[in-house]
Amino acid sequence: MTLQLALRHRFAGFALDVDVTAPPGVTVLFGPSGSGKTTLINAVAGLLRPDAGRIAVADWVLLDTKARYCLPRHKRRIGYVFQEGRLFPHLTVRQNLLYGRWFAPRNVTPEPLDRVVEMLGIGALLERRPAALSGGEKSRVAIGRALLSAPRLILADEPLAALDEARKAEILPYFERLRDEISVPILYVSHASVEVARLATTVIALQGGRVAAIGPPERVLGDASAVGAREVASLLRARVVAHHDDGLSELATAAGALHLPRVAGAPGTVIRVRIAASDVILSRAAPVGLSALNILQGTIAEIQPGRGPAARVVLAVGAERLIARVTLRAVAALSLQPGQTCYAILKSVAVAPEDVGR
Amino acid sequence: MTLQLALRHRFAGFALDVDVTAPPGVTVLFGPSGSGKTTLINAVAGLLRPDAGRIAVADWVLLDTKARYCLPRHKRRIGYVFQEGRLFPHLTVRQNLLYGRWFAPRNVTPEPLDRVVEMLGIGALLERRPAALSGGEKSRVAIGRALLSAPRLILADEPLAALDEARKAEILPYFERLRDEISVPILYVSHASVEVARLATTVIALQGGRVAAIGPPERVLGDASAVGAREVASLLRARVVAHHDDGLSELATAAGALHLPRVAGAPGTVIRVRIAASDVILSRAAPVGLSALNILQGTIAEIQPGRGPAARVVLAVGAERLIARVTLRAVAALSLQPGQTCYAILKSVAVAPEDVGR
Amino acid sequence: AAGDVLVFAASSLTTALDRVGAAWSAETGHVAVMSYAGSSAHARQIQQGAPADIFISASTDWMDALEVSGDLRADTRRDILGNRLVLIAHGGDVPPVTLDETLDLVGLLEGGQLSMALVEAVPAGIYGRQALRALGLWDIVAPHVAQSYNVRSALAFVALGEAPLGIVYATDAAVEDAVTVIATFPQDSHAPIILPAAITAQSTSPEALSFLEFLISPTARTIWADHGFDVPG
Amino acid sequence: MWGVLAGWLGPAEWEAVRLSARVALWATAVSLPFGIVTAYVLARWEFPGKQVLNGLVHLPLIMPPVVTGYLLLLALGRRGPVGEVLEQWFGIVVAFRWTGAAVAAGVMAFPLMVRAIRLAIEAVDPKLEQAAGTLGASPVWVFLTVTLPLILPGIVAGSILAFAKAIGEFGATITFVSNIPGQTQTMPLAIYSLLQVPGGEDGAARLAIVSVVIAMAALLLSEFVARRVARVVSGS
Amino acid sequence: MWGVLAGWLGPAEWEAVRLSARVALWATAVSLPFGIVTAYVLARWEFPGKQVLNGLVHLPLIMPPVVTGYLLLLALGRRGPVGEVLEQWFGIVVAFRWTGAAVAAGVMAFPLMVRAIRLAIEAVDPKLEQAAGTLGASPVWVFLTVTLPLILPGIVAGSILAFAKAIGEFGATITFVSNIPGQTQTMPLAIYSLLQVPGGEDGAARLAIVSVVIAMAALLLSEFVARRVARVVSGS
């Protein structure tokens, strides 16, 4: 279900002007504070009526100002995780969670409550009211409330910002599952490139109310001008080969074998692995005697000097691209040139569980 | 100014029981959602009257339930950055920022408004009211409001959670400056180990309302049970030697020279560098021909197997400890043993600007 | 309480009429229910179809108005009672005065107020103004008059000592110990104080006539006189 | 408690107490739904003529009660245009019945009720209502499940104001439905009658005390309810 | 507008209009600070006897206006305990003066004002007040800089209710200060007088219209002010 977002809206000191169409899956809105992410998402939810525009999920039109059509918000069947929670103060956590279910059509089977509660770790809070929750607990309940409303479209505005790493790692796979199994379109705001890599089918990089880049994450994440030099990463497609007894999983990529801490998925499953450009070490000769288990061979496709002391070296590995961020001094010392064969060294443990997704 | 925090407080399903004394500087509260960080900080601010306890900054007592003493909150001279903003809706951003100044004693010189406004990038918002701000803009104004009140104690509850990486990198040095130049004691809640490493003089790891660990960040961050295995890092003390023309700075550490993307500080300045354990590659032989510029020599002091496929290898480098997180398979392949000499390989660019602080 | 006769009566009749009603009940076995309020309200309510059987007005004008609008049963109007207007003073031993144009009423007030009922609205006030005018006292005393919305309230001002003098009905003055009657207005200084009664046009009560007649029966007359009313011959 | 009261008061007074309680309860209960709707419309809608509605609601507060009573009499009396329609079409007669006293009390209390509820509605964060909308609740459901529970303290406050006003209402009642013992003689009217009688002050004081006690009891109850509700909502 | 009105009305009626406006304005203005303090105390403090204060504030609403007026007379009359002290110590006399009418109107309007303001105070998020406290504002300053601006719509609502009630107040006023043309004859008293005599309806209607117009003007103004304030606070 493609998502059409064509919108124009002006505030006193800010103008949003967007016209993009995103393919089915998770569309991540990425961009600095004040770039218009919440404004855009509010328009999709029907909380803001934009000056002009058209919003549609596949052929289901939510808004078309030209045709003077605007679906009321309660008919949009949206699960919106608000940036500021917005829990109902007079309802218990359980009642908050089940609120949307009262209004869900009879013929849909919503997620089971228990499953969501367990994933979010809020079982002990069910009878409390929001005023007695911590900040992170509130955001978890807000996520649960949106997921349990059997939505046809999920909007999530920095849902994980208030959570610790461990909790994030537990919740991220859930969004993946929604994307893959239930195929609910998701519009997801995030500042964290880890989340982008993990979830995004499409990334929209917003800057000052305009689209700076749009595309699959492997392209947008590789684009320093869209995500910032330090956030550049590659996404490698990999197939699970085997899970070894020492806790490592063996993956096959276009560039050779990868050994990573146990990943989910039976042998044969195709997954994608985010490799931060700054985690990759390059060597002209095949290195030996290192604790790093992963050594991938490739050809230097391009060397892009950045504005700082570092350059991005793009390796072609099979049909894919692996980006390394190295210092200019190292480029000189190793006299790296496009066309050379080169080895990329990658620590298994540098790839965090959050970096591995489907 | 040491910070004494001795507190006991019960909620229906939660008990806080803390008794620690932190040395002057920034004390970071670190811990999962719901572990009691906000509860603790509210007690310090005087928003929550704990069942029992004593809170004192040096010899300035804020609360002593035994002596039945409780300083009213408006006399505590606190700059509190709330987890949920709490901006005054009826005041403009400028009035919000200057609110605390009306009540500051005449004899203190508060921060200049312009400086804070510029650092936070909120110059264009000064005449707006909070309802017209984005989520991240609100949290920036909340930070500014607390800083501008000329506080004797700063409390910050996840102040940067809603911000993008670039903005975080701009604001962090400001807190450092407060710590170093104005020597305001700061109690800072964070989930991000980067912020911990950068700011903390002392880290208090909370778990379920109790103190899991307290100590200087190099110790607490090296303790997998306190911060979680994936967040383990070392903090190396380093002296700036020179800034080179190619944008790299040369630092001297107990373990040898380090080359990092330009750091702040004139030659001679002593800084500290956070090195994530998962960014360190080990080699028995001195490696050659790698793009990684930093190769530090040390002796294996200890090998701590973790619960997953990885182990932490602690190297003694001079008087300091450098921790590497490597797979058990690599430990076996390289037959690493305590007492062996070993080389640690570290990419320059793996150290982010946020990882370098004073 | 469902009664046989519903009587709309002027507030000033409150106790006396209750006793008359009780006597009627004792004699006939029927029950009369009294509604006490201002006569203006009653008259308007009757015009709007109030289920009253008998109307006893505080003055003739509202009875006239009902007669004109056809809300009274023909030939049932009777003047049943009269009253006297008196000048009262606060306290127990105040010497009487003579009411004529030489009376220094303002001087007697000593800077205080003369308490009356509303001089344009409430009968006691209307009669009082007529009398003062006739005596040539009104123009001097007018600025010192405090008007209340009924006689009882005017009496209360004097009883409490808030006003040194007041003009009320003799029937009211008689029951208040804190005031002394210092003069009675000559009957010819004001229009006759008459309380008329009549059966309403829409009354269907078979007992209405019996009650109306009873109001001027000897038993009733005794009770009226007891309360200080004049009973016309 | 009723027993003791009934013994202390004479039967006519007791009758007035019971009548007043009935009148005030009905006046409050029946006007409540209208009050909530009116308050909501005034708080959240914009339409031409809104200020006319607003003014109309406030009329009984502004005009002397006697005038309000007189207008009610003109409109709702048996010969009044509305009264006639009510009687002929629905068989409802309010004139000179206790129901009419309840109408007068309700009309007089209406502006107080509406203001309190309206203030409460205006204090509800529209963001919560928006959130409920995104979760599929239609405007009516949003109102029932979010707005209404959140304004409960305001509804309680408005109802108690209205009840207290209804207990004390005098001028409009006596002008509209007269002062008929057992039918329309509420406590304030009984007090008025007693004050006409020499020596009636004792009875008047007794009734005044009773009316104060009843209203206070209602007040305390409402405070208690409001606090419970507020505690639930604030979650502490 | 005043000119046209003055021409339409007789001089006595015009006098009543001016007096009413003065009485209602003073009644509202003078009781406002007390109303705010009382509302704050009732909303935010807990102390023994709180419910007694609460009941006392509501008394004028519960009791028939005539009884309230009578009690005022007993207390504040020249011979009343409070009245005597006021007169001898401060030289203030309210009995039979327009100031007394203002007192009566103010007392009758007080419960309405307090309820509206109290409701507004209860809707202010204590978290904002806490935040102000941490920034160094003492409780008084917190009130002045945070609570007060946030409850302005409630204060406006409370004041307009009180003003409207004061414009319409009849029973307590006439019982307390009686009806002295030019001193205490407010519009409702003039209207009452006119209604007592057959054929007085026309004059009564004229005055009623004037009092409604004045109160409506105040109402519209207050709506306008409240909306401006609300817009500023919500920032849109």
Ligand SMILES: Nc1ncnc2c1ncn2[C@@H]1O[C@H](COP(=O)(O)OP(=O)(O)OP(=O)(O)O)[C@@H](O)[C@H]1O
């Ligand atoms: N008023 C309350 N009543 C009952 N329980 C409460 C109350 N406030 C907080 N709690 C509970 O106390 C625990 C600690 O809350 P606290 O807000 O201190 O957590 P936190 O460490 O700040 O978490 P987070 O990172 O999610 O903000 C939580 O389990 C929370 O549910």
Ligand SMILES: Nc1ncnc2c1ncn2[C@@H]1O[C@H](COP(=O)(O)OP(=O)(O)OP(=O)(O)O)[C@@H](O)[C@H]1O
């Ligand atoms: N009601 C409003 N009136 C005027 N300007 C507004 C209003 N709401 C938002 N803005 C401005 O529009 C811009 C975009 O806001 P938006 O909330 O969409 O940002 P965002 O991308 O979600 O940022 P963040 O990551 O900080 O939440 C901001 O500059 C903000 O100040």
Ligand code: MOO
């Ligand atoms: O002000 Mo009234 O007319 O006594 O209810």
Ligand SMILES: [Mg+2]
């Ligand atoms: Mg946002």
Ligand SMILES: [Mg+2]
């Ligand atoms: Mg918290």
